[in-house]
Amino acid sequence: METKDLLQQVGFIKEIDKLKYIQRKTKLFNSDRCENDAEHSWHLAMMTIILAEHANQPINVLKVLKMVLIHDIVEIDAGDTFLYDTTKSHDNTEEELLAAKRIFGLLPANQAKEFIDIWMEFEEGFTEEAKFARSMDRFEPLLQNTSNNGGTWAEFNVNYEKVYNKKKVIENGSRSIWNYAESLINDSVEKGILKK
Amino acid sequence: METKDLLQQVGFIKEIDKLKYIQRKTKLFNSDRCENDAEHSWHLAMMTIILAEHANQPINVLKVLKMVLIHDIVEIDAGDTFLYDTTKSHDNTEEELLAAKRIFGLLPANQAKEFIDIWMEFEEGFTEEAKFARSMDRFEPLLQNTSNNGGTWAEFNVNYEKVYNKKKVIENGSRSIWNYAESLINDSVEKGILKK
Numbered sequence: 001m002e003t004k005d006l007l008q009q010v011g012f013i014k015e016i017d018k019l020k021y022i023q024r025k026t027k028l029f030n031s032d033r034c035e036n037d038a039e040h041s042w043h044l045a046m047m048t049i050i051l052a053e054h055a056n057q058p059i060n061v062l063k064v065l066k067m068v069l070i071h072d073i074v075e076i077d078a079g080d081t082f083l084y085d086t087t088k089s090h091d092n093t094e095e096e097l098l099a100a101k102r103i104f105g106l107l108p109a110n111q112a113k114e115f116i117d118i119w120m121e122f123e124e125g126f127t128e129e130a131k132f133a134r135s136m137d138r139f140e141p142l143l144q145n146t147s148n149n150g151g152t153w154a155e156f157n158v159n160y161e162k163v164y165n166k167k168k169v170i171e172n173g174s175r176s177i178w179n180y181a182e183s184l185i186n187d188s189v190e191k192g193i194l195k196k
Numbered sequence: 197m198e199t200k201d202l203l204q205q206v207g208f209i210k211e212i213d214k215l216k217y218i219q220r221k222t223k224l225f226n227s228d229r230c231e232n233d234a235e236h237s238w239h240l241a242m243m244t245i246i247l248a249e250h251a252n253q254p255i256n257v258l259k260v261l262k263m264v265l266i267h268d269i270v271e272i273d274a275g276d277t278f279l280y281d282t283t284k285s286h287d288n289t290e291e292e293l294l295a296a297k298r299i300f301g302l303l304p305a306n307q308a309k310e311f312i313d314i315w316m317e318f319e320e321g322f323t324e325e326a327k328f329a330r331s332m333d334r335f336e337p338l339l340q341n342t343s344n345n346g347g348t349w350a351e352f353n354v355n356y357e358k359v360y361n362k363k364k365v366i367e368n369g370s371r372s373i374w375n376y377a378e379s380l381i382n383d384s385v386e387k388g389i390l391k392k
Contacts, residue, residue, distance in 0.1 A: 006376055009246050013339065016242060017225040020235045029213040039216045042238035045265050046212060050205050050307065062258045069241050111246065143209065180202055 005108045012106040018076045025082045025152050026141040035144075037072040037080065044068035044136045051136070054174040057128045067122040067133040070115055074099035083141070083166055084158045096123075125172075135173025139181060142167055146184050150193035160189055160196045201304045208302040214272045221278045221348050222337040231340070233268040233276065240264035240332045247332070250370040253324045263318040263329040266311055270295035279337070279362055280354045292319075321368075331369025335377060338363055342380050346389035356385055356392045 022037040035043075045068050052061045072080075077099035104115040122130050142163075145151035153163060164185060171178035188194035218233040231239075241264050248257050268276075273295035300311040318326050338359075341347035349359060360381060367374035384390035 003372075003376070006247075006250065006372060010339065010376075012246065013239070013243055013336075014225050014343065017239070019238075020224055020231070028216055029210050035216070036235070038235040038238045039232070042215075042234045042241070042265065043209070043213070045238070045241060045261070047209055049262055049265065050208065050303065051202075054202065062261070065241070065258070065261055066245055069238065069245065107246065140209075143206065147210065176199075176202060180199070180206075 008106060008108050009111075012103070015103060015106055016073055016076070019073060022072070022075045022080055024080055025156070026144045027148050027151055029144055029147045031148070037075055040140065041069050041072055043140055044071075044133075047136045047140060048133070051174070051177065052132070054176045055128065055132045056172075056174055059128050059132050063118070063129045064133050064136075066115075066118050067129060068136055070119055071122050071133065071137065073103055074119065076103060082152075082156070084152075084156060084162055125169075128173075131169075132173035135170045135177060138167050138170050139177060142170075142181055142184060146188055146193070150188065153188075153194050160185070160194050163194060204302060204304050205307075208299070211299060211302055212269055212272065215269060218268070218271045218276055220276050221352070222340045223344050223347055225340055225343045227344070233271055236336065237265050237268055239336055240267075240329075243332045243336060244329070247370070247373065248328070250372045251324065251328045252368075252370055255324050255328050259314070259325045260329050260332075262311075262314050263325060264332055266315055267318050267329065267333065269299055270315065272299060278348075278352070279334075280348075280352060280358055321365075327365075328369035331366045331373060334363050334366050335373060338366075338377055338380060342384055342389070346384065349384075349390050353391075356381070356390050359390060 019041070020036055020038040023034045024037060024040055026035055027033060028035055045065050048064050048068055049061065052059060052064070074096040078093065078095045100116050100119050104112045104119070107115065121127055122133055125131060125134050141152070145153055152158065167181055167185065170181050185194065189196055215237070216232055216234040219230045220233060220236055222231055223229060224231055241261055244260050244264055245257065248255060248260070270292040274289065274291045296312050296315050300308045300315070303311065317323055318329055321327060321330050337348070341349055348354065363377055363381060366377050381390065385392055
């Protein structure tokens with residue numbers, strides 16, 4: 001192992017500490033404190049190892065873990081975009097691609113390539129691993145909002161139809177989790193914390 | 197897949213949100229803001245996937261990831277114990293074992309057993325995976341303290357000998373990371389941010 005590689009890796013480890021300062025719109029469970037991207041990424045990793053057995057197809061859990069652990073690192077440069085933002089797309093932007101190249105580019109070349117590839121695979125969402133990782137990313141804030149009396153749905157006036165359309169991709173990763181998620185959405189309408 | 201299992205898993209996912217409120221003594225890099233256990237666990241997971249190639253022996257990376265992601269969950273009940281605490285042992289305590297049984301016990305029985313076993317394997321530190329996971333757990337605060345002008349060493353009057361003895365276990369997981377860690381400790385003495 002080259003010492004040079006280790007020094008580059010330590011440089012990256014220090015740089016990604018900044019993810020702990022990137023605030024999301026969603027709040028912790030039963031809380032009014034915003035979650036940050038590092039906490040969110042840890043929670044998705046935990047959800048992945050616990051819920052992997054619900055995946056529609058067999059998945060490589062290690063790969064999904066890498067995806068969810070790194071998926072928001074680009075936000076160190078590009079910032080967090082709210083899922084229901086009406087002026088800025090949440091999809092893979094040129095700004096995020098530049099961020100991926102700069103930040104993962106701090107690593108030794110082979111790892112930089114591996115991480116950029118995994119991040120793009122997640123963004124594209126075609127593979128079984130990416131579908132499941134994206135399910136986790138949509139499922140956590142749904143659990144948070146239903147625990148927070150509507151949370152960001154109430155705060156930003158997001159209605160049932162928008163929520164349903166954004167959350168339906170959970171089904172691509174796991175039909176059983178989607179069935180449960182759909183029941184939570186319907187319950188939220190009944191409780192009046194999500195408007196039709 | 198049983199719906200009952202999914203409901204238990206969601207109960208666990210909500211419970212472990214509390215890890216985001218458990219404050220550690222160490223601070224973020226170049227910062228005076230304390231790190232919390234969820235952020236710390238995320239950072240160890242990132243370090244694991246980046247640094248696994250430095251392990252003394254081949255390791256099962258997925259297992260190490262599970263270890264570092266869950267290793268502090270018992271602190272939801274038992275609280276964080278400072279590595280250099282002089283009145284309370286940092287080792288596996290009865291209090292932590294009760295916490296493991298209560299919190300992991302929220303999961304379906306087979307997963308509860310898997311997680312308690314993995315947590316105990318980490319605590320015992322005998323396997324290659326546990327040795328490497330423990331290296332990561334000691335390496336991160338070393339990087340933080342050297343970035344923070346001595347950090348908790350200065351704040352709590354911890355001297356070179358105590359730091360050296362606690363950090364030397366890094367060698368059990370990775371000799372190359374330990375070589376680098378040792379040089380950081382020696383540099384800290386030279387810079388006057390760690391007292392002999």
